[in-house]
Amino acid sequence: MWFEAGIRYRIEEGGDPSGKTPIAGPARVEAADLEHYAARRRLRIGQDGAKAYLAIGNEYGIRGDIAFCQAIYETRWLSANRVVPLAANLLPDLWSLKGRDELWTERFIEEHIRLLYRFSKDSELPLRKTPDDENSSARVQRIEELGYRGKVRFWEELSGKWSYFGVHYGQDIVAIWRSLEIWAGIRKERMERDKEKPADGQVMPSLVQG
Template sequence: MKTIILDPGHGGSDPGAAYKGNEEKTFNLLTALKVREYLIDKYEVRILMTRSENKTMSLTERSNYANSTNADFYLSIHHNAGGGTGFESYTFNGSVPAATLTYQTVIHNGFTNEIKKKYPVIDRGKKRANFHVLRETKMPSLLVEILFIDNDKDLSLLNNTGFRNDTAMLIAEGVAKALSLPEKKESPGGQLFKVIAGSFNDRKNAEDRAALLKQKSYDAFITTVVISGKTYYRVQAGAFTDKARAEKLIAELNKEKIEAFILTEGTGNGTAPPPEPPAKDVTILGESLLKAHQLNEFVKTINNGAPLLGEYYIRYGKEYGIRGDIAFGQAIHETNYFRFTGQVKPEQNNFAGLGTTGPGVDGASFKSPEEGVLAHIQHLYAYASKEKLPPSHPLVDPRFSLVNRGSAGYWTQLNGKWAVPGTTYGQSILSVYRRNLAHALAEIEIQKKNIQERLDLLE
C-alpha cells in the first residue's frame, strides 16, 4: 500500500495570506482534510498529514517528518496571494526524482482541465521553484496554489463549499491517477458498510477512542469530514462489503459499551446514496413510552456519574407534545452518555449541542440542568411544529427563531439540519432509543420473573 503525505501549509501562529478576515491556513486545512477523506474512502492508500488541526509547524519539522515516513509522495496544499488569479503548481527547480514531473503533469492537468468546465479558473501553469518542502523532501513532491485569497472573485469561490469539495475531489483523483492507486473493492451491489465507533469535534477525543479500540484488539483509524465548515473526527473500526459482518462488529462493540453505527457508502456507479432510514415513521411529536427512572437507569449502565435528567425530559416532553424519551436518546448521542467528550462542557448544561455552529464556537449555556433540558425540548418543538410555543414557560432556546419551523416531523429528518455528523444523525438517535427500550424490557422481564417466583412461593 502506498503512503501519501498531505501538508496543509501554514497553521497555528502562522496564518499565511490573510484578506478580509479570511486566512490561508484555514483554507489549506479544509482542502487537505477533504482530499484525505476522498482518497481513504475510495482507494487503497495510507494517508499521513503534517497537521490535521490549527497547529504551528516549521518548514523543517514538515520535511523531517516526511523523510521519516518512507512515503511515496508529498503534496503541500496552499492558497495564493499577491493580486493574481488562478491555479498553479510547483516542483523543485533542482534535481528531483524521475517521477516528480510526471506526477505534476497528471495532477495539474487533471485539475485544470476539469475545474474550468464548471468554474472560471485560470491555469497559471506548471512551475518550478526553490521551496523548502520541495527541496528538502526525499520523495516526489508537489506544491499547489489554489486561487488567490486576496482576489475577491477567487475568494468567493474559496468560500463556496461546492467549489472546495470539487477542488479536493479533482486533486485526489489526480493523485490517485498519478500514483496508480488501486480502488477499494466493493460488494456486488456496490456498497461498503463502514463501522463508525465515535464521531467527535475534538481530535484528542477521537484519538482516545481509537486507542481504546486498539487496546481491546480492534482495528481503528481516524477519518475527518467537514460539514458546514465544522470538522468532525470519525473513528472507523472496520469496513465490510458484507453488512452482516458489520452488524456483528457493532454487536461486539456494544458489549464493550462502545456506541457505534453503520455508515453505508457506495453504489454500482460509485456514488453514495442516503441510507434507508430505519423506523422512518417515528415522529418527533408524540407520547413517551419509557418512564423517567428507565431513562436514568439505562444511561447509568454506561456512565454511572450521569446526571439524573429523566424526569425533566419526560415532564417537558409531555408539556410540549415531544417524545421526551427519544429526546433523551438524542442528548445521550450529543454528549456521549453525558461524558461531554465533544465541544460542549458539563457546566454549560447544553445537552443538545445548541449553538455549536463551528470550530471554536462553544455553544449556548444554561443556568441549570432543568433549563438546558427545556431549551432542548423547545428546539425540537421548533423543528416538529409550526404552532406557537405553549405559554407555560418562557423561551430559553436562543436559536428557536433560526429554525425553519415544521421542517422535521420525523427524527430522521433532522439529518443535515441539527448538528450532524453525516446522513445518519436521526438513525443514531433511534439506535440509542432502541437500546434503551431493550434495557427497560429486560428489566421488566426480571421483575416479572421475580413476581412469578413470589407467587409460586405463596401457592
Template sequence: MVPIRVISESLGMDVDWDGVSRIVYITTPEPVQTVLKETTNLNTNQWQSISILGESMVSSKELTRLARENNPSAPDLAALYISIGKEYGIRGDIAFCQAAKETGWWKYGGLVEPEQNNYCGLSATGAAATAEEDLRGADPERVWFEEGCHGAFFDTPATGVEAHIQHLYAYATTAPLPPGKSVLSPRFALIKRGNSANWEDLGGKWAVPGYDRNKYPDFAAAFASCDTYGHSIINDYYKKVWKPNDQVSSQNIAITPEERIKDLERENRFLREQVAELKMKL
C-alpha cells in the same frame, strides 16, 4: 380580524349565541379518553419515521437505568425530559436519548462542559463565545454566554432540558410556544420552523453534515442506509431502552379525564388571550 367562532371551534370548543341577551357562550366539550400506542416494531422498518411530536413511551426509570449502565455518574435528568417533553408535546424519552448521544452519556469530552447544563450542544458551533452573543429573545436571567467557552450556559438543569425540548419544538412544528413559555433556546429564531417532523429528519439540519463522509459519498446514500445523525438517535440509543414487553412502552397510555381537563383549560386560557387581543383591535 379573525372571528371568535373560528378560533374557538378550531380549538374544539362549542360556541353559542344568545340573541336576546347578546351574549356569546364558549364551552369545552366533555373530556374524552385519548389512547396512544407505541407502534414501533424491532423487526420492521417502522423504526423509521418516528415523530418528534408525541407522548413518551419509555419510563424515566428505564432511561435512567440505561444512562447509569453507560455512566454511573450520569445526572438524573430522565424525569425532567419526560415531564417537560409532555408540556411541549415532544417525545421526551427520545430527546433524552439525543442528549445521551450529544454528551457521550454525560461524559462530555467535547466543546461543552457539564456545568453549562447544555445537553444538546446548543450554540456550540465551533467558535468560542465572546460573551456578547445575541440571545435572540432568550431570557438573559436563565441563558447566557461566557467568553472563551463554547455553547450556551443555562442556569439550572431544568432550564437546559427545556431549551433542548424547545429547540426540538422549533424543528417539529410551526405552532407558537405553549402558553406561559418564554424563549430559552438562543437559536430558536434561526430555525426554519417545522422542517423536521421525524427524528431522522434532523440529519444535515441539527447536525451538519449529519453522516460519516468516510462511509458514504453523500447524505442521500447515508439516509438510504438509515445511517445518519437522526437515525443514530433511534438505532444506537432508543432501541437499547425500548422493550416490547415494557409496562410503559407496550401498553396503551391513556390520557385521564383529569389530564384532558388540564389540556382544555390551557386551550381555554389561550382562547381568552386571543379574544382579548381581538377586542383591543376593535
C-alpha cells in the same frame, strides 16, 4: 440525503407509515428505565433529569424519551472533548462549550424540547416556564430562517440540520432509543419473573402434598 432515497425504516407499533420516528407524540419509555439505562453505562444525567425530560416533553407534545436519548448521545461526545464548530447553515449548537454545567437542569431541558417543537410543529411556541438563555431567540429564529419550522417531523430528518455528526445523526439517536426500549422491556419481564419466584425457604403451594 440517504433517508429520502426510498429507504424504509422498521415501523414501530402505532408509528408513522413511512417507518420514520415522529418527534412529536407521547413517550414510550418510563423515567426509571431511562435512569437505569444511563447508570449502567456510567452516563451522568443529573438528578431527576429523566423525569424532567418526560414531564417537559409531555407538556410540549414532544417525545421526551427520545429527546433524552439525543441528550445522552450528545453528552457522551462531550466526555470525549467534543467541540463542534458553528456554521451558517446550522442552528447554534445547544451542547456548546458554554453552559455545560447546567446540561440537565429544567431550564436546559426546556430549551432542548422547545427547539424540537419548533422543528416539528408549525404552531406558535407555548410560553416557557423557565428563563430564556441568551441564545434562545437566536436559535428559534435560525430554524425559521432556514425554513425548518414545522417541516422536520421525524428524528431521522434531523440529520444534517442539527449538528455535524453526518447523515446518520437522527438515525443514531433512534437506534439508541430502540435499544433502550428493548432493554426496558427485558428488564420489566425479569422483574415480573422475580416477583413470581418463592422467597427463600418457601414452597410453591402447588408442590405441597395434601
